[in-house]
Amino acid sequence: MGWLIWIVLGLVAGIIAKFIMPGRDPGGFIVTIIIGIVGALVGGFISVQLGYGDVTGFDIKSIIIAVLGALLLLFLYRMVKSRS
Helix, strand or coil, rough: CCHHHHHHHHHHHHHHHHHHCCCCCCHHHHHHHHHHHHHHHHHHHHHHHHHCCCCCCCCHCCCHHHHHHHHHHHHHHHHHHHCC
């Protein structure tokens, strides 16, 4: 159940990340949402490994972790795409 929640949170996080980091991304809005989903999964994995706990539902801590993961991946994606 935790993975499904992270995917839904990732969808929301991708949208929030796009509004926090506006700009013309290669791939557009859909790629940003996919990056948000992957970023939320990565953020969730990292938070569990660091001992911050697992996802128990839609709460503010989970949303913040998902948005931070999405922002990190969006930033890395833009850096890689700008070099090529």
